[in-house]
Amino acid sequence: MTTIDHGVAAAPVIAKFRTCRFSGLRIESGAEALIKANAVAAVLFLALGGLMGLLVALTRWPAVQMLPPDWFYLVLTGHGANVLLFWIIFFEIAVLYFASAVILGSRLAAPKVAWLAFVMMVVGAVMANYAVLRGDSTVMFTSYPPMMASHWFYLSLIIFAVGALVAVFIFFWTLVIARNDNTYNGSVPLVTFGAITAGIIAVFTLASGAIILVPTWLWSLGLISGIDTLMYKVVWWGMGHSSQQINVSAHVSIWYAIGAMVLGAKPLSEKVSRMAFFMYILFLQLASAHHILAEPGMSSTWKIVNTSYMMYLAVMGSMIHGLTVPGALEAAQRRNGYTRGAFEWLTKAPWGNPAFSGMFLSLVMFGFIGGISGVVLGTEQLNVLMHNTIYVPGHFHGTVVAGTTLAFMAMTFILVPLLFQRDIIWPGLAKWQPYVFGIGAGGISLFMMGAGTLGVPRRHWDMALTDAAHAFEYPAAAYLMMGLNGISAVAAAVGGVMFIVIVVASILAGPKLDVAGAKLTFPLHDKSREAVSEYGSHGTLKLPGTIILVAIFFACFVLYYFVNWKYLSELWLFR
Amino acid sequence: MAITPPSNRLWWKEPIHGIELTWIVIAFLWGLFMFFFMIAWHFIGQQNLSTETYKIRPERYQEKVEAFADEYQVIGADGEPVEEEGVPVVRPPVGGDAYILARLWEFWPILELKRNESYRIHLSSVDWQHGFSLQPTNINISVHPGYEHVLTLTPTETGVFGIVCNEFCGIGHHLMTGRIRVVD
Numbered sequence: 001m002t003t004i005d006h007g008v009a010a011a012p013v014i015a016k017f018r019t020c021r022f023s024g025l026r027i028e029s030g031a032e033a034l035i036k037a038n039a040v041a042a043v044l045f046l047a048l049g050g051l052m053g054l055l056v057a058l059t060r061w062p063a064v065q066m067l068p069p070d071w072f073y074l075v076l077t078g079h080g081a082n083v084l085l086f087w088i089i090f091f092e093i094a095v096l097y098f099a100s101a102v103i104l105g106s107r108l109a110a111p112k113v114a115w116l117a118f119v120m121m122v123v124g125a126v127m128a129n130y131a132v133l134r135g136d137s138t139v140m141f142t143s144y145p146p147m148m149a150s151h152w153f154y155l156s157l158i159i160f161a162v163g164a165l166v167a168v169f170i171f172f173w174t175l176v177i178a179r180n181d182n183t184y185n186g187s188v189p190l191v192t193f194g195a196i197t198a199g200i201i202a203v204f205t206l207a208s209g210a211i212i213l214v215p216t217w218l219w220s221l222g223l224i225s226g227i228d229t230l231m232y233k234v235v236w237w238g239m240g241h242s243s244q245q246i247n248v249s250a251h252v253s254i255w256y257a258i259g260a261m262v263l264g265a266k267p268l269s270e271k272v273s274r275m276a277f278f279m280y281i282l283f284l285q286l287a288s289a290h291h292i293l294a295e296p297g298m299s300s301t302w303k304i305v306n307t308s309y310m311m312y313l314a315v316m317g318s319m320i321h322g323l324t325v326p327g328a329l330e331a332a333q334r335r336n337g338y339t340r341g342a343f344e345w346l347t348k349a350p351w352g353n354p355a356f357s358g359m360f361l362s363l364v365m366f367g368f369i370g371g372i373s374g375v376v377l378g379t380e381q382l383n384v385l386m387h388n389t390i391y392v393p394g395h396f397h398g399t400v401v402a403g404t405t406l407a408f409m410a411m412t413f414i415l416v417p418l419l420f421q422r423d424i425i426w427p428g429l430a431k432w433q434p435y436v437f438g439i440g441a442g443g444i445s446l447f448m449m450g451a452g453t454l455g456v457p458r459r460h461w462d463m464a465l466t467d468a469a470h471a472f473e474y475p476a477a478a479y480l481m482m483g484l485n486g487i488s489a490v491a492a493a494v495g496g497v498m499f500i501v502i503v504v505a506s507i508l509a510g511p512k513l514d515v516a517g518a519k520l521t522f523p524l525h526d527k528s529r530e531a532v533s534e535y536g537s538h539g540t541l542k543l544p545g546t547i548i549l550v551a552i553f554f555a556c557f558v559l560y561y562f563v564n565w566k567y568l569s570e571l572w573l574f575r
Numbered sequence: 576m577a578i579t580p581p582s583n584r585l586w587w588k589e590p591i592h593g594i595e596l597t598w599i600v601i602a603f604l605w606g607l608f609m610f611f612f613m614i615a616w617h618f619i620g621q622q623n624l625s626t627e628t629y630k631i632r633p634e635r636y637q638e639k640v641e642a643f644a645d646e647y648q649v650i651g652a653d654g655e656p657v658e659e660e661g662v663p664v665v666r667p668p669v670g671g672d673a674y675i676l677a678r679l680w681e682f683w684p685i686l687e688l689k690r691n692e693s694y695r696i697h698l699s700s701v702d703w704q705h706g707f708s709l710q711p712t713n714i715n716i717s718v719h720p721g722y723e724h725v726l727t728l729t730p731t732e733t734g735v736f737g738i739v740c741n742e743f744c745g746i747g748h749h750l751m752t753g754r755i756r757v758v759d
Contacts, residue, residue: 073748138746140743144704146702146720147743185584187581187584187586228721229719229722256578257578260579261578266577266582268595269589271589295717295719296722296723297722304613308610312607312609313606315602316599316606319602319605320595327595375609379613380616380624381624384622384715385714387706387715387716388717389713454711454713460739461748462749465737470659470662470738470752472737474710474711475711541594546594554601565612571714571731572709572712572728573731574623574714575622575623
């Protein structure tokens with residue numbers, strides 16, 4: 001009888017787990033190391049990109065105008081790539097690994113491949129900075145043809161995107177392992193569900209990036225004669241805008257996660273919150289159209305269907321989270337004993353805990369500033385009022401800085417103690433960090449939107465048009481707005497430095513938490529790992545504070561929407 | 576708990592709370608309203624961006640604009656063609672075609688239009704992408720090389736209006752301007 005040789009038997013996977021004393025999470029060492037590496041890389045690129053952002057804002061402050069024009073455009077290109085791509089995607093990979101391996105208590109799939117992905121992303125990010133700093137790739141983050149960057153620039157982004165794509169597949173594979181190993185019962189937790197949403201959108205996004213950047217790279221090498229400018233914009237924004245939807249899914253997941261870990265909040269209804277995430281998967285990718293509304297060539301039908309995410313169904317998803325996140329916080333706080341009046345749950349919230357305050361500021365500013373302005377900006381006809389004015393960066397600093405970045409910072413204040421097992425050093429400073437950064441980020445968003453409403457262009461070195469052939473004077477209010485934007489940027493930069501200093505110092509020298517009797521400065525909620533009873537029954541939930549907040553939000557939304565139609569109706573006539 | 580599996584394994588069978596359901600309905604209806612309002616504005620509004628576009632070679636577009644400027648350049652009282660800062664001032668026929676050329680780093684030529692009259696404005700670039708930003712009116716339209724975009728524009732106020740480039744187009748981007756004059 002012959003034996004059948006199965007080849008090399010699969011080596012038994014040896015995964016080393018420890019159980020976190022504070023959160024009860026089972027953390028595998030491979031996953032832990034990769035989350036740390038990606039998070040640290042993220043913070044380093046935030047530091048670099050943030051510094052570039054400060055230089056940009058100081059140059060656009062008319063009274064300061066710090067950099068000469070060539071450096072201004074160069075630094076602005078680097079700012080976009082470093083913060084919008086590298087900081088955010090590195091951190092998102094850390095979030096994906098956390099939401100799969102750590103939250104599900106599983107090992108991470110193929111850590112060696114995950115390290116390869118990490119190395120590719122680092123190589124791509126460093127190479128992009130090299131290409132930009134060489135000075136021959138000052139094409140802005142969007143690199144619209146026929147303006148051409150050095151071929152290193154496109155290649156670096158392709159390498160980075162492929163690395164990120166591999167990391168996303170590691171995340172999916174980890175989900176499969178967790179399911180097969182039965183590390184959890186029933187459905188995945190909501191936070192993991194949100195992370196899956198982010199992962200699915202990431203695949204679409206990175207694929208769009210490859211579809212457009214590979215031919216553009218070949219064009220920069222001289223192998224392709226030309227790239228159609230309109231086609232480039234449509235596909236490029238399939239990456240450029242959709243990647244911001246990864247952020248939305250990721251930071252909404254973080255809102256839920258921080259609510260659960262700090263206040264013991266559970267979703268009001270799993271079904272509703274998951275449906276809202278599902279709306280993102282179905283419709284958010286259409287947002288490429290937001291950048292094509294002022295372009296020739298595309299039909300109005302195409303514009304309306306795409307820019308509205310198919311009748312605003314993805315906006316509906318965000319509006320639902322806008323109720324269910326504060327609602328879950330309110331319900332949890334009421335269960336924690338803060339039941340007086342409509343707002344005791346909020347006034348007695350842990351405002352001194354930077355994870356909570358950062359999360360709540362992110363929630364409010366993302367909704368009020370980033371969300372409302374995004375819908376208005378993305379309305380077919382209203383876009384003409386603001387297209388390519390500095391209103392656009394105003395809007396996306398409301399989403400990506402005040403929303404995503406602040407949420408990621410808040411999450412970091414939880415990740416450092418849990419993963420590095422070091423407590424937050426200088427809690428007095430950490431307590432203030434979200435406020436300083438948040439006020440700065442909110443300020444830059446609002447003041448840029450204000451200046452954009454007055455017509456100030458984005459990506460422009462000199463709004464005074466000093467040496468231009470045909471002088472044009474922007475109103476004094478526009479100069480004031482740009483000055484206030486500069487001041488806000490300084491505040492945001494101070495908040496950013498505080499964040500980086502606290503995080504780096506905590507990792508290197510924070511009080512050790514792996515010793516007996518150690519306690520967290522910013523404690524997690526006792527019930528953060530316990531199963532809890534349902535919140536009320538159908539129709540009996542009491543959330544007066546949340547209802548008032550949501551009503552205020554909706555009133556602002558409707559009012560601002562119609563104010564802009566009023567502006568539009570006063571323009572010259574065109575058809 | 577948002578970081579633990581749902582406590583009720585059959586979470587999709589839970590009823591939705593009244594508060595959530597109300598908000599979902601409001602958000603859905605508001606979305607529908609905003610969607611249909613964009614369509615409605617095509618019928619009730621006076622500001623809808625034209626989608627009339629032609630493919631054109633940049634050299635050919637430049638020839639068309641130059642021929643247009645030659646034909647309709649304003650002649651001053653002294654019998655000389657009128658220029659401002661070296662750029663011809665052109666008065667297109669009311670209701671007729673008017674051309675604007677975007678190039679590194681100017682909008683060319685200067686148009687002189689009549690208030691409350693409509694013109695077919697042609698926009699295209701001969702090199703990189705540019706941004707047509709009419710100020711202080713604040714009308715912002717992208718300009719692509721190779722695509723000729725035609726819109727019917729009716730100025731509703733008189734004065735001198737600036738065109739500022741708001742799409743990054745290289746080191747001279749902040750020098751790129753143009754002008755439209757509107758007279759009665």
